[in-house]
Amino acid sequence: MPCVSEEEWRNLLRRKGTNPVLPRHKKTRKIRGGEKMSLPNTVLKIIDKRGMVVDFEIERIIRSIRSTMEDVRGSSRWSHDLRARKYAEKIAARVYREFYNLSWLKSDFIVKFLNYDPEERTERLRRAKVTERLAFAICETFRDTITGHGEETDEQLRKFIADEIRTAKVDPHYTEGLFPKLNEDEIEQIISFLHERAREMMKTEPTPELLYPHREYLQDMVEKELKDIGEVDIAEAYMIFREGRRKIRNGEISPMQFTNNGIHREIVNRTLQWNIEHECETIFSLNDWIYGRHGKDLRELIDLSEKRYHEDVAATARAILDRKDEIKVVIIAGPSSSNKTTTTVIIGQALAAEGLRLKQLNVDNYFFDLEHQPKDEFGDYDFEMPEAIDMDLLNEHLESLLSGKSVQMPHYNFKEGRRDSTFEFHVEEDEIILIDCLHGLYRRLTASVPNRNKFKIYIEAMNVIRNTNGEYTKWADVRMMRRMIRDSQHRGYPMTHTLAHWPYVRKGELKHIIPYIFSTDAVLNSGLPYELPALKTAIGDQFPSREWIEKLREEGRLDPYIRGVRVTSLLETVADFPDMDLIPSTSPIREFIGGSSYIIPHNE
Known part of the structure; x- marks a missing residue:
C-alpha cells in the first residue's frame, strides 16, 4: 500500500464517496515522510x-x-x-484469517493453483x-x-515472495493426496505471477x-462456518433469509413475497391434514400401509396419492388456460429432483387437449461444457448455480423464438459433459414455449420475456412425514435420494458422487430457487406419502456405506456427512x-425409478 498521511487518506476516501474513517492498525511506522x-x-x-x-459489530452476527x-x-x-456467541467468535476469527492472514492466503492460493487446469490457470487466478x-x-x-x-527494490520484493512461497504450508490433502506436490517450474511460475x-x-x-471485508463477505463466512461446525440446518435457514432480503433490496421480489424460511405454510398445512386423515403422517403409520396392518391396502394409498397430485396439476393447467391469450412462456421451476420434468409433460398434455400447441425448451441444453465449470478446493464441479447456464445465448434464442425466428439449439450430452451438436428449433405464433428448469424463476434466465407473458410454477416434494423421533423428514433428503437413483441409472454417477455433491445443489436452491416460492402463479406438491419405501427399494444396497460416509467426517466435509x-x-x-409394479407408469416417482409412460429426456 502506498504511504499516505491521515489527511491524504481522508481526502482519498471523500473522493471515492466513502466516509473518512482512518483504519486502526496494529502499528504504524514512518516511511518516506508518510504514515505507514x-x-x-x-x-x-x-x-x-x-x-x-463502519465499525465491525460482532453483536450483529450473534443476533x-x-x-x-x-x-x-x-x-x-x-x-x-451461548452457542451464537461461540459461533460468532469463530466467524470473526475466520474472517480475519481468510481476509488478512498471509499464511492462510498463501495456502489457499496454492490450492487453487493446483486445482485449476494448467491451460486456463493464469486467467482464472487473475x-x-x-x-x-x-x-x-x-x-x-x-x-x-x-x-x-x-527503497523497496524489485529484487527484494521478488526474493520476499520466493521465500514466502517456498516456506508455505499447504494442507497435505492437496499436496500428498488429491494433487501432486508443486515442482520447481510451478513454484517459479507462482513466484513470477x-x-x-x-x-x-x-x-x-x-x-x-x-x-476491509464487505458485509456480503462477512455473511458468506457465517454460512460457511455454520456448515463447517455441523449446523447445516441453521446455515440453510440463514441463507434463505439472507437471499430473500437481498432479492427484496434488488427489486426481484416484494416484501409480501418474502418466504422467510422457505416453507409454504398453506401447502404444508394442507398436506399434513391430508396425511393425518389418511393415516400416513408418520413412518410408523406408513409402515402399516406397507405391511397391510389394521386392514390397510397399500394400493389404496397409492391411488389416493396419485389422484391428489394429478388433480393439483390439472388445476394449474386450467389456470394457464384462463390466460391463454397473453401467455407465451410457461416456466416450471423448483429445486433438484422435484418432478419438474414429469409435471411439465403432464401440463403440456393437458393444454394440448384444449387446443394449445406447446413447444418444450430444455434449458439443460444450455449448460456450459463441463471443462468450463469451476471446481472448488475439493476438486468438485459447481454447476448448480444459474451461472452454469449460458443465459446470454438462452435469452437471445428466446427473443428470436418469440419473434418467429428459428434458432440452432445446442444439445447437451450429460455423460460426456459437453454440447455435442445443434438442431433447429422453431416456435409458431400459436405455440407456447414450455420450460422445465431448476432455475426457471431466476430473473436473468428469461429476462428477454416480459413478465406478463410468463406463467410461473413452483414445485417441491413436500413430504410432510414424521420420523421415528417425531421430527419431520427433510424434503431435501427425499429429493437427494431421487437424484441418487436418477444419476446412477441415467447419468453414470455413483451415489457417493451425488451425496458429496449435494451441498452445491442445496447452495443453488437456497440462493436462486426457494426465495422465489411466493413470486409464482402456482405452487405444486409432488411429494407422495408412499415414496420413501419405494425409494429405499430402488436404492437397494447402492447407498453410500457408513465407512465411506465416515471418511467425509474425517475430511471435514460435515454437510454431506x-x-x-x-x-x-x-x-x-x-x-x-413389496412390489414396484404397484406404482403406476403415470406416477411422478417414475421419473426417477424408471418405467414412466411419459417421455423423460434424461431417461432416454
Missing part, C-alpha cells in the same frame, strides 16, 4: 450494504444466528445465545479473489520488513475494498416396498 499502515490483527471495520466503512436458531429450533433462548488478497498481504508484510528509509501482481499493487492507491448419516438412519426405519 500495516495489516490489522483483528477485524475492526467492514463495508456495509451502502458502501460505507442473526440466535434469531435463526429460534426460528428453526424453537425456544431455549439462553442456550441459543480473477480469483484470493489473488488480490494475497498480493495485498504480500505488499503490506513486505513493507514491514523494510528498515530505515531504504505474484511478483507481477504485487508490483502492480505497490503502485496503486488503496481502496476500502482492499482494506450429516446428510448421509441422517438418511441412513431414516432408511433403516422404513419398510421395503
Whole structure:
C-alpha cells in the first residue's frame, strides 16, 4: 500500500464517496515522510450494504444466528445465545484469517493453483479473489520488513515472495493426496505471477475494498462456518433469509413475497391434514400401509396419492388456460429432483387437449461444457448455480423464438459433459414455449420475456412425514435420494458422487430457487406419502456405506456427512416396498425409478 498521511487518506476516501474513517492498525511506522499502515490483527471495520466503512459489530452476527436458531429450533433462548456467541467468535476469527492472514492466503492460493487446469490457470487466478488478497498481504508484510528509509527494490520484493512461497504450508490433502506436490517450474511460475501482481499493487492507491471485508463477505463466512461446525440446518435457514432480503433490496421480489424460511405454510398445512386423515403422517403409520396392518391396502394409498397430485396439476393447467391469450412462456421451476420434468409433460398434455400447441425448451441444453465449470478446493464441479447456464445465448434464442425466428439449439450430452451438436428449433405464433428448469424463476434466465407473458410454477416434494423421533423428514433428503437413483441409472454417477455433491445443489436452491416460492402463479406438491419405501427399494444396497460416509467426517466435509448419516438412519426405519409394479407408469416417482409412460429426456 502506498504511504499516505491521515489527511491524504481522508481526502482519498471523500473522493471515492466513502466516509473518512482512518483504519486502526496494529502499528504504524514512518516511511518516506508518510504514515505507514500495516495489516490489522483483528477485524475492526467492514463495508456495509451502502458502501460505507463502519465499525465491525460482532453483536450483529450473534443476533442473526440466535434469531435463526429460534426460528428453526424453537425456544431455549439462553442456550441459543451461548452457542451464537461461540459461533460468532469463530466467524470473526475466520474472517480475519481468510481476509488478512498471509499464511492462510498463501495456502489457499496454492490450492487453487493446483486445482485449476494448467491451460486456463493464469486467467482464472487473475480473477480469483484470493489473488488480490494475497498480493495485498504480500505488499503490506513486505513493507514491514523494510528498515530505515531504504527503497523497496524489485529484487527484494521478488526474493520476499520466493521465500514466502517456498516456506508455505499447504494442507497435505492437496499436496500428498488429491494433487501432486508443486515442482520447481510451478513454484517459479507462482513466484513470477505474484511478483507481477504485487508490483502492480505497490503502485496503486488503496481502496476500502482492499482494506476491509464487505458485509456480503462477512455473511458468506457465517454460512460457511455454520456448515463447517455441523449446523447445516441453521446455515440453510440463514441463507434463505439472507437471499430473500437481498432479492427484496434488488427489486426481484416484494416484501409480501418474502418466504422467510422457505416453507409454504398453506401447502404444508394442507398436506399434513391430508396425511393425518389418511393415516400416513408418520413412518410408523406408513409402515402399516406397507405391511397391510389394521386392514390397510397399500394400493389404496397409492391411488389416493396419485389422484391428489394429478388433480393439483390439472388445476394449474386450467389456470394457464384462463390466460391463454397473453401467455407465451410457461416456466416450471423448483429445486433438484422435484418432478419438474414429469409435471411439465403432464401440463403440456393437458393444454394440448384444449387446443394449445406447446413447444418444450430444455434449458439443460444450455449448460456450459463441463471443462468450463469451476471446481472448488475439493476438486468438485459447481454447476448448480444459474451461472452454469449460458443465459446470454438462452435469452437471445428466446427473443428470436418469440419473434418467429428459428434458432440452432445446442444439445447437451450429460455423460460426456459437453454440447455435442445443434438442431433447429422453431416456435409458431400459436405455440407456447414450455420450460422445465431448476432455475426457471431466476430473473436473468428469461429476462428477454416480459413478465406478463410468463406463467410461473413452483414445485417441491413436500413430504410432510414424521420420523421415528417425531421430527419431520427433510424434503431435501427425499429429493437427494431421487437424484441418487436418477444419476446412477441415467447419468453414470455413483451415489457417493451425488451425496458429496449435494451441498452445491442445496447452495443453488437456497440462493436462486426457494426465495422465489411466493413470486409464482402456482405452487405444486409432488411429494407422495408412499415414496420413501419405494425409494429405499430402488436404492437397494447402492447407498453410500457408513465407512465411506465416515471418511467425509474425517475430511471435514460435515454437510454431506450429516446428510448421509441422517438418511441412513431414516432408511433403516422404513419398510421395503413389496412390489414396484404397484406404482403406476403415470406416477411422478417414475421419473426417477424408471418405467414412466411419459417421455423423460434424461431417461432416454
